[in-house]
Structures are given as C-alpha cells and as structure tokens.
Amino acid sequence: MLNKSSSKKSVSTTELKEIFATGLKLCIFMSVICVMLFFVNSITAEKIAEFESKKINDAIITIMGDDPNMTIEPLEDLGDSSVKEVYKIDSMVDEQSQLIGYCVYAKAKGYGGEFNLLVGLNADGTVKGISVISDSETVGIGKKVLTDSFLSKFNGKSEGVTLGSGDIVAVSGATVTSKAVTSCVNSVLDFYESTLKEADTDENNG
Amino acid sequence: MKTTVKKNKVSLIGVLLDGIVFKNPVLIQLLGMCPILATSTSLENAFGMGVAVTFVLFFSNIIISLLRKIIPEKIRIAAYIIIIAGFVSVIDMILKAYLPSLSSSLGVFIPLIVVNCIIFARAESFASKNGVIPSAVDGIACGIGFTIALSIVSAIREILGNGTILGFHIFGESFQPATMMLLPFGGFLTLGFVIALVQFVTDKIGKGGNK
Numbered sequence: 001m002l003n004k005s006s007s008k009k010s011v012s013t014t015e016l017k018e019i020f021a022t023g024l025k026l027c028i029f030m031s032v033i034c035v036m037l038f039f040v041n042s043i044t045a046e047k048i049a050e051f052e053s054k055k056i057n058d059a060i061i062t063i064m065g066d067d068p069n070m071t072i073e074p075l076e077d078l079g080d081s082s083v084k085e086v087y088k089i090d091s092m093v094d095e096q097s098q099l100i101g102y103c104v105y106a107k108a109k110g111y112g113g114e115f116n117l118l119v120g121l122n123a124d125g126t127v128k129g130i131s132v133i134s135d136s137e138t139v140g141i142g143k144k145v146l147t148d149s150f151l152s153k154f155n156g157k158s159e160g161v162t163l164g165s166g167d168i169v170a171v172s173g174a175t176v177t178s179k180a181v182t183s184c185v186n187s188v189l190d191f192y193e194s195t196l197k198e199a200d201t202d203e204n205n206g
Numbered sequence: 207m208k209t210t211v212k213k214n215k216v217s218l219i220g221v222l223l224d225g226i227v228f229k230n231p232v233l234i235q236l237l238g239m240c241p242i243l244a245t246s247t248s249l250e251n252a253f254g255m256g257v258a259v260t261f262v263l264f265f266s267n268i269i270i271s272l273l274r275k276i277i278p279e280k281i282r283i284a285a286y287i288i289i290i291a292g293f294v295s296v297i298d299m300i301l302k303a304y305l306p307s308l309s310s311s312l313g314v315f316i317p318l319i320v321v322n323c324i325i326f327a328r329a330e331s332f333a334s335k336n337g338v339i340p341s342a343v344d345g346i347a348c349g350i351g352f353t354i355a356l357s358i359v360s361a362i363r364e365i366l367g368n369g370t371i372l373g374f375h376i377f378g379e380s381f382q383p384a385t386m387m388l389l390p391f392g393g394f395l396t397l398g399f400v401i402a403l404v405q406f407v408t409d410k411i412g413k414g415g416n417k
Contacts, residue, residue, distance in 0.1 A: 022278045029273075029285055033292035040296045044303035051306050113313045134306075136313030139248040140368035140388045173385050 055133055056085075056118060060103045063120035063129035064089050070100065083191050084116070099123045102196055105133065108184035111176040112136035115146070119188040125197060126158045127185065142177040150178070154185050159193065161186055218343050225347025231324045232355035233404045238324040242356055243393040245315050249372050252360035253353065254308040258301065258316060260349025262293045263325055267345035269293075270333040277334075286329045287320065294319045324352060355400070362396050363387045 060072055075086040085105040090097040102121045107114050115135035120128040130151040137143050144150070153168050154161065163170050163182045170178035231237045238259075245255040269289050270277075277285045298316045301309040309316065319325065328348055333341040364370055367387030369377045386392050 022281050025276070025278060026281055026284060026288070029277075029288050033288055036292055037295050040299050044299040047303035048299070048306075051303070055306075134310035136311050138388055139251075139364065139370075140383065140385060 056087075056103075056105060059118040059131040059133060060087060060089065060120070063103065063118065063131055064100060067091060067100075069093050071097070072103075083188065086196070089120075101128055102192065104188045104191065106184050106188050106191075108180040110135065110137050110180045111142050111174075112138060115180070117181070117184055119185060121188070121192055121196075124158075125189070125192050126156050127154045127189070130154055130181075130185065137174075137177055141174045145171045145174045145177040145181060151181070154181075157185070157189075159189050161189070218340060221340055221343050222347045225344055225349075226351045226354065228408070230351040230355060230404070231327070231348050232352055233401055234408070235327070236401075237327055238322055238352060239397075241315055241318070241322060242359060242397060243390055245312060246356055246360035246363055246393060246396075247367070247388050248311075248364050249357060249360045250308070251311055252356040254301075254305070255312055255315060256349070256353025256356050258297050258312075259319055259322060259324070259352050260346065261297050262290060262319055262322075263328060263349045263352075264342060264345040265293045266290045266325055267328055267333040267341040268338055270329045271336060271338045271341035274334045282330075282334065286326065290325055290329070291320045324348060358400055359393070359396050362400070363392055367392060 057072070061070075064070065069091050071090045071092050073088045073090065075088055083104055083106050087103040087105070089100045089103060091100050101123050104119045104121065105116065106119060107116050113136050115137060116133040118131045118133055120130070122128045132146045132151075135142075135146055137146060150171055157168075161168060161182055163179060168182065225231070229235060232239075232242055241255060241259070246252050266286070266289050270286060273285070273289075294317060297319075298309070301312075301316060328344060332344045336344070361371065364372075365376065366384050369375055369381040369383040375381070384392075387396065
C-alpha cells in the first residue's frame with residue numbers, strides 16, 4: 001500500500017511538471033493574444049462608440065424632426081431590462097424648455113437574433129415614430145417588417161398595441177419579427193406609463 | 207515517412223488550386239455548412255462573411271504554422287482556439303468600427319467563426335504540418351474557395367428569393383419572388399444543386415485528364 005502510493009507520487013511529480021509546463025505555454029499564448037486584442041481595442045473602441053452615438057442621434061432627428069432648438073438629454077438608466085437608453089427631447093426657446101417627447105432605445109428578440117429599435121414618443125405618450133438602429137433579420141422576410149410601411153402603423157398608438165387588431169397586421173411569412181416589434185413597442189409604452197410619466201409629473205410639481 | 211517529407215514540398219500553385227477548386231472546403235469537403243446556410247441570404251452578407259473568414263484563416267494559419275513546434279501535442283486544440291478566437295475578435299472589432307452595417311447584419315455569425323470547422327481543419331491538417339508560406343497560401347486559397355462557394359449560393363438565393371442582386375431589383379419591383387429560397391430549406395436546396403453541378407464538372411475533368 002505504502003509502496004504503491006510512493007511510486008504513484010514519483011510519477012505524478014513528473015506529470016505535474018509536464019502539466020505545469022503545458023499550462024504555462026497556454027498562458028503565454030493567451031497573454032500574447034490579449035496584448036494584441038488590447039491594441040486593436042484601443043484603436044477601434046472610440047470609433048465604435050462614436051458611430052453608435054451618431055446613429056442614435058441621426059435616428060432621433062429623423063423621428064422628432066430637425067429642430068435647431070431641440071435639445072437631447074440622455075436620462076440615466078431607469079431599471080428596465082428591455083430598455084437600453086432613454087433620451088428626453090426638449091425644445092429650448094429663450095431659455096424656456098418645453099418637453100417635446102422621449103426617444104427610447106430598446107431591444108427586441110427577432111428571428112436573426114436581437115435587433116434594436118429607437119421608439120420616439122410624443123409628450124402625451126403616443127408613438128411618434130420608430131427607427132431601426134441595427135438588425136440581423138433575413139433579407140426579403142424579416143427585413144420587410146423593418147420598413148416604414150409596417151413601422152409607421154404604430155404612429156399615434158398609445159397603449160396595449162396588439163398584433164392583428166386594427167391596422168397592425170403581421171407581415172406574412174415574418175410573424176416572428178412582427179411579434180418582436182409589437183412586443184418591443186408595447187414594452188416601451190409600458191415603460192412610459194410606469195416610469196417616464198411619473199418622472200414628468202414629478203418634475204412639473206417640483 | 208518519406209511521403210510526408212515529399213508532401214511538405216507542395217507547390218504553392220497546387221495548394222492554391224486545391225483550396226479554391228479541387229479541394230474546395232465547401233463544395234468538395236463539405237465543411238462549414240452552418241455559416242454557408244445561415245449567411246447566404248444576400249450576396250453582400252456572403253461576401254463580407256467570406257472576407258472575414260479569409261482574414262481569420264490567413265492569420266491563424268500563419269501563427270499556427272509558426273508555433274507548430276512549440277505547441278504541445280496535448281493542448282493543441284486549446285491553443286488553436288485561443289489563436290483563432292483572438293483573430294476573430296480582431297475582425298469583429300474592425301467590422302464594428304469601419305463596416306457597422308455589415309457587422310450588424312452578420313450578427314452572431316462573426317463571433318461564431320471561432321468554431322468554424324474550415325479553420326480548424328486547415329489548422330489541424332495543413333498549418334500544423336507545413337511551413338509558414340505554404341500555410342499562408344493555403345489560408346488564402348481556402349478562404350477564397352469558401353467565399354466563392356458562399357457567393358454562388360447566396361447570389362442564387364438572393365435572385366430567386368428576393369428578386370434582387372446586391373440590393374438592386376433585377377426583375378422590376380412588381381416581381382413576386384419565391385420567399386422559400388430564403389428559408390433554410392431553400393439554402394439546402396441551392397447548396398445541393400451547386401454541389402451536384404460541381405461534382406459533375408470535376409468528375410468530367412478528372413475523367414478527361416485520365417484518358
């Protein structure tokens with residue numbers, strides 16, 4: 001018993017050394033790759049962030065109209081998981097700010113993965129317009145949903161939008177994407193009701 | 207043993223032709239079926255995907271070939287994954303920064319290049335046994351082979367399924383396309399026909415050469 005364990009121990013020390021050596025090599029490979037990624041990231045990170053914010057800015061202007069007095073104020077994260085970012089849109093005239101509406105950057109779960117919509121809301125909480133920020137939906141199927149002819153049907157809607165009732169009808173062949181857009185708009189409207197509306201009235205009272 | 211030594215002295219043109227035509231990773235070896243079916247719904251996506259895969263293949267082949275004597279046998283797969291994942295992250299960041307619309311339409315398939323079996327197959331069967339220059343040529347050749355196969359399949363699917371090519375309507379706006387070609391089913395169908403055609407042609411060429 002004692003002999004066996006001692007012989008096993010002597011084998012395992014050489015094995016241990018080998019394991020340690022291979023592990024060390026793997027660590028070296030990994031650190032080299034990490035250094036490479038660090039350099040590429042330092043070059044591209046700024047460009048990526050710049051592009052993202054430019055895209056959102058452009059979308060806000062398309063939805064809310066190009067008003068030189070318009071101010072865009074990003075609100076801090078308000079704790080809803082489906083809502084990525086919220087922008088408060090005000091009109092500044094003679095240092096008097098008047099609320100135009102909100103733009104909510106939200107994500108939806110489509111057929112080709114997640115896609116991102118920017119939903120513009122009027123001051124009274126109705127939908128002003130929807131713009132697609134990024135998507136990976138299929139050309140010819142899901143992409144048909146993400147065009148103005150479908151998205152503009154949400155304009156003016158305020159609460160509890162359901163697919164198939166009224167003029168909002170799912171695009172045939174693209175039910176998944178149609179449903180995803182509808183539920184995304186609904187979650188934005190819910191978010192307005194539960195969080196933005198309150199914040200707005202609080203501000204007015206204060 | 208001698209044959210392997212001989213094999214190491216492969217002609218670069220042979221490697222190039224093998225990768226693009228005679229041992230085309232998709233149409234002959236039937237590797238990388240998943241990205242072929244998933245990213246071939248439009249020619250633009252397909253071309254972007256092909257270029258991204260070629261980039262990763264080229265650099266991972268070079269690095270793996272350089273390190274082929276250092277990488278321990280036991281952990282070679284882990285080492286390959288690290289190297290390939292590194293280059294995939296690089297191309298992912300570059301696409302996001304400079305071609306953001308392509309990056310967003312390819313979505314998850316760019317990160318998934320990490321587990322693309324073409325890149326693994328080339329690392330394991332070629333780059334780990336050959337010098338740097340043949341490996342680099344092999345990487346480019348297989349990448350071009352992949353891109354060509356993907357472009358053929360996607361061009362057919364985009365024309366028949368959406369009536370467009372690179373976004374331009376070729377039959378006029380009123381053309382009613384066969385949406386089924388854009389479904390996974392249409393992808394299998396197209397790929398099957400393309401493979402059958404390629405097999406037929408290479409078979410003819412092979413027989414003619416023998417006679």
